[in-house]
Amino acid sequence: MTTTTFPSDAERPVEQAADLPVAEPSPLPPLPPRLRWRVVVRTGEKGKIDPSRPSRPLAWHLVSCTDNDSPVAHCPVGQRLLESGDDPDGHCLLDGVCPRCDLQK
Numbered sequence: 613m614t615t616t617t618f619p620s621d622a623e624r625p626v627e628q629a630a631d632l633p634v635a636e637p638s639p640l641p642p643l644p645p646r647l648r649w650r651v652v653v654r655t656g657e658k659g660k661i662d663p664s665r666p667s668r669p670l671a672w673h674l675v676s677c678t679d680n681d682s683p684v685a686h687c688p689v690g691q692r693l694l695e696s697g698d699d700p701d702g703h704c705l706l707d708g709v710c711p712r713c714d715l716q717k
């Protein structure tokens with residue numbers, strides 16, 4: 613009967629130990645640009661929220677919005693919402709582009 617001895621793990625050449633498959637880090641899908649919001653609380657003439665106003669007291673704009681009340685600072689959707697006294701819902705123009713509409717394309 614013949615006995616064969618195999619080298620223990622400690623005696624293995626280093627090249628073999630380094631031959632393990634290396635998991636490639638999978639590239640993450642590009643995230644959509646995150647919008648930063650700012651809420652404007654509309655108040656009445658006395659600085660209080662007017663309950664008689666039909667519109668919602670909170671108006672959502674982007675932090676980049678240059679003029680909350682100016683229609684030209686908003687895209688057509690935002691302008692329409694502003695005209696109806698509604699919340700512009702973040703449809704503010706940034707460099708002439710509405711990021712909100714851009715996200716929905």
Ligand SMILES: [Zn+2]
Pocket residue numbers: 687688689690702703704710711712713714
């Ligand atoms: Zn828009």
